[in-house]
Amino acid sequence: MLTIYHNPRCKKSREGFELVKESGQDFEVREYLKEPVTEEELSELLEQLGMAPIELVRTDEKIWKENYKGKDLSDDELVRVMVQHPKLIQRPIVVKENKAVVGRPATKISDLLG
Template sequence: MANVTIWHNPRCSKSRNAAALLEEKGVEAEVVKYLDTPPSKEELKAVLKMLDISARELMRTKEAIYKELNLKEETDEEKLIEAMVENPKLIERPIVIKDGKAAIGRPIENIIDLLD
C-alpha cells in the first residue's frame, strides 16, 4: 500500500477513530504526534495545498489560544500559518496524507474516500 501519514492527537476521539480505521483497513501509517512534533511551515503549506483550503479553514477556531492571539481579525495567510506552527493545538485533526493528497478526518468518511 502507498505511504500514509496521519497527524494524530491520541487525546482526541476523532483522531483515535481515524487511527483505528487505518488499522482496520490494514494500512500501516506513519503516526506523527503533531503536538509533540509540530509541522514546519513548509510541511503545513504543503498540506494546505493538498487539502486545497486556506489556513483559516484548517484552524480550530474554538481553541482558547485562537481567541488569545486575536486570530479572528488576522487576514494574512502567512501569519495564520505561523500561528499554527507555533501553536499546533490550532491545527484541525486528524489529517491523513496519502499519495500527495490529504483529508481531514471530520467526518471520518473523508479518510475513507482518500484511502479508496
C-alpha cells in the same frame, strides 16, 4: 504509505487512527504536538488538502479566541500561528500520496483510503 497527523488525546483523531489501522495499509503516525510541523510542511499539507489556512484553524480553541479571533491575518501569518500553536490545527489529517483529508467526519478518511 499513508501518514496520519494525530493527537491521541482527541476523540476524532483516535477514530481516524482506527480507520487507518483497520485499512491494513502501511502508515506512519505523526504526533504533531510532540513533533511539530514546520511552516513548509504545513503549507504543503494545505496544498494537498486544497484548503485555505483559516479552514484548518480550530477557531473554538481558547488560544485562538484569546489571541487571534477578529484579527485580519494573512495566510502566511495563519500558517505561522498554527506552527507556533499546533493545538490549533484540525485533526486528524491523513495523507496518501499527494492528497490529504481532514478526518472530520471520519468518512472522509474512508474515501481517501478507497
